[in-house]
Amino acid sequence: MDLMSFADYAGTGAFAISGTLSASEKKLDLFGATFIGFVTAVGGGTIRDLLLGNTPVTWIQGWHYFVIILSAIALTFIFYRYIIKLKQTLFLFDTIGIGVFTIIGMEKALIFGLTPPISLVMGLSSAVVGGVLRDTFCNDVPLIFHREIYATACIVGGTIYLALHYFEVETHFSQIATILSIILIRLLAIKFNLSLPKITNAQE
């Protein structure tokens, strides 16, 4: 298994766990938690595949995603007390996840012949839409719409990837540089408590 596949699976599992934890905070039952876990893990990639017309969508082909997601949800149910303490590990896997999802989304879009800016949008969709759907189905305003540097990290990382791609830098190097830059930006944003401006702020 290559590095990107490992990162893809680690990210998928981390997203499934994050969905299951959100669902448990909302006191959803086992089915609700499983639904939200799935939507969080595959929602972004699914929307990207649908927009591109890349069907049947990736996760319903083959076993890998299905088994990883169900296992992650089951582990969260069984080891709930321990998993909620693993915040830093989950944070790391989640950040690896958005990094690798950004790259996979952009690479698919470029294969479909889309322009670089639209490819960046597709990368971003892959990375963040799962979380948006998770919060929408849990009846919350999506977290990433009003807190934290999250999508921004993907946008910067994705732009770096496109630049390296343009200059024909070797793919593996580009991928690692992209993921590391996304992790770095997110860590810096948390350390320095950075957040994006709001319209209302800008007017005061």
Next chain:
Amino acid sequence: MDLMSFADYAGTGAFAISGTLSASEKKLDLFGATFIGFVTAVGGGTIRDLLLGNTPVTWIQGWHYFVIILSAIALTFIFYRYIIKLKQTLFLFDTIGIGVFTIIGMEKALIFGLTPPISLVMGLSSAVVGGVLRDTFCNDVPLIFHREIYATACIVGGTIYLALHYFEVETHFSQIATILSIILIRLLAIKFNLSLPKITNAQE
């Protein structure tokens, strides 16, 4: 008209009525109620078709679903006082509906060459996602995420269908056995007030 088509149309009508009733509780207007009625009735099958790449999606081809859904919504508007008293009939049709939608979804997925577990997910999508979208657009946490055995009945019924399919049991018999088992499980769940565990329960 064969038995499956009848069950499909009865279920579609029951779903449209359930959506219209939800919308009326939320004091939506005629358009809002019609929108929610449609989404409830065709939402699950639409998501299934999109994931498979089976487009144009089923309900926009031909007249049947369109006429049935509009009629069901119109009847609900006109005979509202009577229809809300028909709870048991609606319950029966709704349960027939989730049964037949589970089967249709699985059969389509198997035709597309998907694995049995993923086919079960596609059957489940067909059956329950309409209701999830209904509640989401009405700005509620989806009912089936925290109350009642509903999706579980489809999962058990779908598993029975796959087992009978594996042993090459005659299709009509499998279909009837699946629908009856889903009805039975739902009735038993209500009679004995069964519900799925929640994470938080599991920890107490």
Next chain:
Amino acid sequence: MDLMSFADYAGTGAFAISGTLSASEKKLDLFGATFIGFVTAVGGGTIRDLLLGNTPVTWIQGWHYFVIILSAIALTFIFYRYIIKLKQTLFLFDTIGIGVFTIIGMEKALIFGLTPPISLVMGLSSAVVGGVLRDTFCNDVPLIFHREIYATACIVGGTIYLALHYFEVETHFSQIATILSIILIRLLAIKFNLSLPKITNAQE
């Protein structure tokens, strides 16, 4: 650039602004506002394209929509104080937008060989689903489900278009007649404070 393209772009920009304004009321950040602006502008056409199987969806092909939407969102951020005063201009562009989106949706559906009533549904999806998604992601019950004559104007306008199409009236004339009728209905509805009935009203 022909008249329909101009109306399409004006409507897209107006929708993006409306989304950004909704997002700012909800105190979303720059990313949240951009996401909602995009979803409002392209959501309806995207759902129509997905239902038809017309992929990659229109807006991810080429630059036009992407640049218009990003510009509209940026202008809203920068000139917020002025733009919120332009209510009548925005209202006009928004109404031109739903008119032209209704027509584009119907024309695409007719090309795909769908029946006239379903084509009307596709036109309506193009026009109103963006606003429905905007409100859903902002965690509100969609505005058009309980206030204002909005979808109704599209339904009447779309029916006029289908009638003129049936009698083989020249296309440009049909398009202008449709858009004008939609504008007229919406203005009359606001002037006379018209709204659709609700089930609960009907029962009192």
